[in-house]
């Protein structure tokens with residue numbers, strides 16, 4: 001079962017990911033280029049696909065409580081209120097992005113630990 005909070009987090013993550021650029025060609029990702037694979041607690045895993053050069057990569061994003069979502073500029077105030085004060089740390093996204101370059105994509109094992 002997916003909670004409303006999870007749906008809002010997923011939406012926020014998609015919004016934030018559109019501010020990231022493809023490492024290969026510099027094209028900004030579009031919302032429809034982003035697949036949310038799943039999450040473990042505050043750590044969300046995504047697969048992004050560049051519509052310009054067709055490079056795919058895996059990205060992890062961390063949602064943390066207690067900070068204003070600085071990187072998100074195009075959510076309405078109502079959406080922010082519904083979401084609360086969670087935020088994706090863009091530095092963590094980038095760090096995990098590099099970490100995941102060596103990741104084999106075995107998310108079933110990763111998510112199967114519960």
Ligand SMILES: [Zn+2]
Pocket residue numbers: 022023024025026027050051052053054055
């Ligand atoms: Zn690209």
